[in-house]
Amino acid sequence: MKSVKIGDIKIKNPICLSPMAGFSSLPFRIICNEMGAGYSPTELVSARSIRYNGIDKSLRYMRISPSEEGITAIQLFGSEAEDFQAAIRTIMATPVLQEVKIIDINMGCPVPKVVKTGSGSALMEDAARASAIVKACKTTLAELCLNVPVTVKTRIGYNAEDKGKPDFAKALADAGCDMICVHGRTRPQMYHGDSSNEAIALMREAVRGYDIPFFANGDITDVSSAKKIIEETGCDGIMIGRAARGNPWIFEQVAAGLAGKEMPAFPDIAERKNMLIRELEGRLKYLPEDVAVREFRSVMPFYIKGIPGSAQLKVKLCGATGAEEVKEILGID
Ligand SMILES: Cc1cc2nc3c(=O)[nH]c(=O)nc-3n(C[C@H](O)[C@H](O)[C@H](O)COP(=O)(O)O)c2cc1C
Numbered sequence: 001m002k003s004v005k006i007g008d009i010k011i012k013n014p015i016c017l018s019p020m021a022g023f024s025s026l027p028f029r030i031i032c033n034e035m036g037a038g039y040s041p042t043e044l045v046s047a048r049s050i051r052y053n054g055i056d057k058s059l060r061y062m063r064i065s066p067s068e069e070g071i072t073a074i075q076l077f078g079s080e081a082e083d084f085q086a087a088i089r090t091i092m093a094t095p096v097l098q099e100v101k102i103i104d105i106n107m108g109c110p111v112p113k114v115v116k117t118g119s120g121s122a123l124m125e126d127a128a129r130a131s132a133i134v135k136a137c138k139t140t141l142a143e144l145c146l147n148v149p150v151t152v153k154t155r156i157g158y159n160a161e162d163k164g165k166p167d168f169a170k171a172l173a174d175a176g177c178d179m180i181c182v183h184g185r186t187r188p189q190m191y192h193g194d195s196s197n198e199a200i201a202l203m204r205e206a207v208r209g210y211d212i213p214f215f216a217n218g219d220i221t222d223v224s225s226a227k228k229i230i231e232e233t234g235c236d237g238i239m240i241g242r243a244a245r246g247n248p249w250i251f252e253q254v255a256a257g258l259a260g261k262e263m264p265a266f267p268d269i270a271e272r273k274n275m276l277i278r279e280l281e282g283r284l285k286y287l288p289e290d291v292a293v294r295e296f297r298s299v300m301p302f303y304i305k306g307i308p309g310s311a312q313l314k315v316k317l318c319g320a321t322g323a324e325e326v327k328e329i330l331g332i333d
Contacts, residue, residue: 001013001014001015001230001236001237001258002014002236004038004213004236004237005213006102006149006151006178006179006213007102007147007148007149007178007179008147008149009071009101009102009149011038011039011071011237012036012038012070012071013036013037013038013251013255014038014213014215014236014237014238015036015037015038015226015237015238015240015251015254015255015258016037016038016039016040016041016215016237016238016239016240017029017032017037017039017040017041017239017240017241017244017251018153018181018183018217018239018240018241018244019040019041019042019043019044019075019104019106019153019241020043020241020242020245021043021044022043022295022298022299023043023245023299024040024041024042024043025279025282025283026063026064026065026069026282026286027278027279027281027282027283027285028040028248028279028282028299029042029069030065030068030069030282031248031275031278031279031282032069032244032248032251033068033069033070034248035248035249035250035251035252036251036252036255037244037248037251038071038237039069039070039071039072039073039101039102040069040073041073041074041075041102041104041153042061042062042063042064042073042074042075043061043075044075044076044077044106044109044114044120045058045061045062045074045075045076045077046058046076046077046078047076047077047078047080047083047084047086047087048078048080048083048087048117050076050083050086050087050090050091051082051083051086051087051090054090055090055091055094055097059094059096059097060286060287062074062091062097063096063286064096064097064099064100066099066101071101071102072099072100072101072102073100073101073102073103073104073151074091074097074100074102074103074104075104075105075106075153076088076103076104076105076106077105077106077109077114077119077120078117078119078133079117079118079119079122079123079129079133080133081129081132081133081135081136081137082136084105084133084136084137084140085136085137085139085140088103088137088140088141088144089140089144091103092141092144092146100148101148101149102148102149102150102151102178103137103141103148103149103150103151104150104151104152104153105133105134105137105150105151105152105153106119106120106153107120107121107123107124107130107152107153107154107155107172108120108121108124108153108154108155108183108187109121110155110187110188110189110190115187121154121155121158121187122158123154124154124155124157124158124165124168124187125158127167127168127171127172128171130152130168130171130172130175131171131172131174131175132175134150134152134172134175134176134177135175135176137150138150138175138176149178149179150176150177150178151177151178151179151180151181152172152177152179152180152181153180153181153182153183153217153239154168154169154172154180154181154182154183155182155183155184155185155186155187156182156183156184156185156186156196156199156200156203157186157187157199158186158187159186159187159188160186160188160189162186162199163196163198163199163202164196164198164199164200164201164202164203165203166202166203166205166206167206168203169182169203169204169206169207170206170207172207173206173207173210173212177212178212179212179213179214179215180203180207180212180214180215181214181215181216181217181237181239182200182203182204182214182215182216182217183195183217183218184196184197184199184200184216184217184218184219184229185218191242194219195217195218195219196218197216197218197228197229197232197233198232200216200218200229200232200233200235201232201233201234204216204233204234204235205234208234213236213237214233214234214235214236214237215235215236215237215238215239216229216230216233216235216237216238216239217238217239217240217241220238220239220240220243220254221243221250222243222250222253222254222257223253223254223257223258223263226238226240226254226257226258227257227258230258238254240254245299245302246272246276246299246300246301246302246303246304246305247302247303248275249264249266249267252264253266269307272303272304272307273303273304273330273331273332274332275303276300276303276304276326276330277323277326277327277330277332279296279299279303280292280293280296280300280323280326281323283295283296284323289322289323290321290322292323293320293321293322293323293325293326294321296326297317297318297320300314300317300318300326301314301317301318304317304330313329313330316329317329317330
């Protein structure tokens with residue numbers, strides 16, 4: 001794949017981590033960067049909460065480390081342009097966040113508690129509002145004299161019968177959006193059923209005349225599914241979500257495969273366990289141990305998937321309350 005620029009930001013590799021609440025932790029994003037991912041946005045953070053509660057409550061979800069993770073991107077969700085503007089001003093006034101390179105807007109989240117506020121995928125039903133949000137973010141960043149691109153991650157439709165929303169993609173591009181990423185499922189599909197490359201391609205075609213990169217997302221699990229989505233959608237870049245959980249090696253595998261190079265060997269059990277510990281230790285740097293271990297319970301099974309005795313290991317890991325206990329269960333000193 002050709003190299004890609006989002007605004008003036010050069011992405012080292014257009015194979016990126018798709019944002020995932022509960023999984024896109026800072027240590028995991030650092031690991032993905034080392035494995036070759038182009039960039040890895042944070043999980044979604046409420047613009048309204050930042051506006052009204054300040055940054056402290058949200059900081060742990062949007063912690064960035066430019067020196068370790070390369071290009072940094074914070075994903076915001078909301079339904080009011082003013083909330084985004086206030087959130088961006090707060091982010092840019094916060095020393096540990098102000099170096100962020102990309103602001104991403106979530107227009108795809110299907111979770112009812114998000115959708116009922118008019119946020120996430122609900123914005124697909126209101127292109128005027130979605131455009132106003134993009135424009136407001138761009139204006140605020142320009143007022144702050146910051147050359148920070150604004151991107152949108154969305155889906156192929158709000159309703160089950162939707163088969164792509166080309167007009168919506170066009171509206172975003174007209175509003176000045178610097179990159180669009182489309183997940184090939186509708187809102188009611190959540191994460192089930194097939195992701196439609198055909199519907200993504202319709203949206204891709206709608207914005208081909210604009211000078212902005214288009215990313216495709218959905219069901220990329222290996223080199224062949226990556227090749228397929230690229231060929232069938234004509235996208236400039238891809239985002240990989242679930243298949244990267246506990247498997248950051250997927251970025252070097254897919255990059256090598258797409259470049260026609262020999263793929264690195266899949267890591268052995270010891271390497272996978274060590275990576276699990278590395279991510280956990282990264283989380284311990286900014287979370288109390290009990291919270292870090294509790295939240296990591298949903299992540300750990302992905303690192304040990306398929307290894308002999310993984311079912312019993314999973315049960316033990318899910319009962320662990322401390323980092324030393326996790327190491328003991330895994331047989332690591
Ligand atoms: C547990 C989980 C959390 C997610 N959280 C977010 C999120 O915070 N922001 C977002 O834009 N998408 C989120 N997604 C959607 C993914 O980024 C991605 O679009 C979707 O999983 C399809 O890609 P995949 O087939 O590669 O997983 C989430 C998905 C999962 C499974």
